Amino acid sequence: MNASDFLRPFANDFDFESLRFPGEDVLRQQIQRRPAALEMIRRWCSLETCHVVPKGAHPDAFASSPAAVPALAQMRRMLQVMLRLDDVPEIVAFPSGESFIGSLASDPRRPYRVVVSSAALQRMGVREAMFQIGRRLAWRILDHFPLLGDPTAGVVKPDRDALMIRGLWKFQELTCDRIGLLCCRDFELASRSILRFASGLPDDLLQIDWEPLLAERIGEEEAMLADSPYQFALLRVAALRQFAKESTFAEYFAPSMAAIESVENVRDETSRHGVDESTIIDAVVIEAPPDFEPDAQAKVEAVVEESHSNDSQTDESAIDDGLDDGPLLARRARSTEEDPLREFSLWGALWVIGVNSAISETARAEMWEFFGSEAAAAIDEAGNHDGDERCARRCATAAISAIQQPLERRQGALEDVIHLALAAGPIAATERERIGDLAELLDLEAQQFEEWSEVSAELGARS
Numbered sequence: 001m002n003a004s005d006f007l008r009p010f011a012n013d014f015d016f017e018s019l020r021f022p023g024e025d026v027l028r029q030q031i032q033r034r035p036a037a038l039e040m041i042r043r044w045c046s047l048e049t050c051h052v053v054p055k056g057a058h059p060d061a062f063a064s065s066p067a068a069v070p071a072l073a074q075m076r077r078m079l080q081v082m083l084r085l086d087d088v089p090e091i092v093a094f095p096s097g098e099s100f101i102g103s104l105a106s107d108p109r110r111p112y113r114v115v116v117s118s119a120a121l122q123r124m125g126v127r128e129a130m131f132q133i134g135r136r137l138a139w140r141i142l143d144h145f146p147l148l149g150d151p152t153a154g155v156v157k158p159d160r161d162a163l164m165i166r167g168l169w170k171f172q173e174l175t176c177d178r179i180g181l182l183c184c185r186d187f188e189l190a191s192r193s194i195l196r197f198a199s200g201l202p203d204d205l206l207q208i209d210w211e212p213l214l215a216e217r218i219g220e221e222e223a224m225l226a227d228s229p230y231q232f233a234l235l236r237v238a239a240l241r242q243f244a245k246e247s248t249f250a251e252y253f254a255p256s257m258a259a260i261e262s263v264e265n266v267r268d269e270t271s272r273h274g275v276d277e278s279t280i281i282d283a284v285v286i287e288a289p290p291d292f293e294p295d296a297q298a299k300v301e302a303v304v305e306e307s308h309s310n311d312s313q314t315d316e317s318a319i320d321d322g323l324d325d326g327p328l329l330a331r332r333a334r335s336t337e338e339d340p341l342r343e344f345s346l347w348g349a350l351w352v353i354g355v356n357s358a359i360s361e362t363a364r365a366e367m368w369e370f371f372g373s374e375a376a377a378a379i380d381e382a383g384n385h386d387g388d389e390r391c392a393r394r395c396a397t398a399a400i401s402a403i404q405q406p407l408e409r410r411q412g413a414l415e416d417v418i419h420l421a422l423a424a425g426p427i428a429a430t431e432r433e434r435i436g437d438l439a440e441l442l443d444l445e446a447q448q449f450e451e452w453s454e455v456s457a458e459l460g461a462r463s
Contacts, residue, residue: 014084016141019178021239024171028145031168037161044165045146047104047115052149054098057115061094069093070362074422075126079134082183087111089137093118099197102148103136112140120197126419127184128193134183135176142179144172152227163225170224170232177240187244191237198233214238340401341413344442346371346378347398348413349420351391352434355382363424370420399441410442 031037043049047057064072072091080088089112096117103114114136124132139146147169152158158166181190196206214234217223223235346367353363359379367375382390402413417438421427427435439445 016179019175019182020142021171021174021178024168024175027164027168027171031161031164034161034164037165040151040161040165041145041147044148044151045104047102047148050148052153053102054094054096054100054117056094056096057100057102057117058094059092059104059113059115061092061115064091064093070366070423072121074419075129075133079130079137079183083134083137083141083179085112085137085140089114089133089140091116091133093121099123099200101132101136101197103139103146112137123196124193127186127189131180131184131186131190131193132197135180138176138179139172142172142175144176147172150227150229153229154227167224173232174236174239177236178243181240181244187241191241194233194236194240198229210241340398341405341409342371344395344398344402344438345413345416345420346374347391347395348417348438350378350382351388351395352417352421352431352438353424354388354431355379355391356387360424363420366420366423370416395438396441403441403443407444410444414438414442414444 031041047053047059062068064076066073072093076088076091079085087110091114093116097119098117099120100117101114101120103112114133116133120132121129136146138144145168147165150166150169152162152166155162177190177194181187184190191210192206192208195208196203199206214237217234217238218226218231220235223231226232349367353359359367364375364379367379371378378394382388386393402410405413414435418435421431421435
């Protein structure tokens, strides 16, 4: 995934309502006519009264101020631009060993606030954080009830109100997954993230073989009605992977997403993987209004069967690419000797940021998180020998080996440079030109970054 895809905002005429899962509005209208159900929703939308919220979660927990947590502050601005939000969303963190990402009902005139546990932040890389936090921003975009969990979880005999709210919660989760995917632009990472958060398992145990796993799914109606987090997680994955290949939205994904092969004759040949939205609607909608026609809803095709080339990819590579994809979040430093692309990223970032003038403490901290002690050594070397010219020469030398790497890795290396440059502040015209030069060194199309440049300019104007 290249940077122009990662930072690409949705067009002004993009209709987020088109992402809403069919049937969600119908069920919400029914619930709003039931006072007892609304009172239950109030309790499950509150950090104080919802019992599944970890201890320590607080709307005024540690704020992601640019002066203290520049990585999260930058992500907030990125999400604001991508989702066309009026205000920069707020992210607050609290110490907890539980992975939790929630929000709270708030005044629509104020910036939306997402509450994230320290454990969740430690587990996520940049794109996974874009997926998970983007999902929670969907609550504001689509005027959802910010339900913090399934109100029937563990209840032996839930009443009718609770069952209706569970149906609405599941509808909203399916819709939020779609917006989260459009934020991270990586359906494999998003699918894996769903299972990581649902299971809480460490990455070395979660080795996923998608085809046999999705074959374990029960029917959509059963999954929507059952008190089974496992089966609902599989339903979410199947529905999201199905949504990912729809041509209507392919243009918003990375190039690999747009290339997903369409599958025909889906109901007969791949019924075990397909998600029938009308079946889900029938499962949870209690009393359909006269003007509601389930058959008129768009029929969604089956989940894409993985190609042989995708099957051959190891889970280890997926973990490395998807979960350690900083530097907006802290990333483990690796030696540039082990990876020629990292040497290119190191010197490329220094060239774009510029070492002829003082480098900000924020930029130095980001470079250290990403490259460790090698960053300090490179800054000293450049400062003592020709400054920016030294960086340009070292970058050009590294490109000789870097250009031999696969396309996706070269794109990732340039993405790293851009994130490091953003950490140093708004991108200037000269820096944009240098990024275009780096793209050419890696044999990437420079025009791929034109949209990124526009977004960067907007980010700078809003800073």
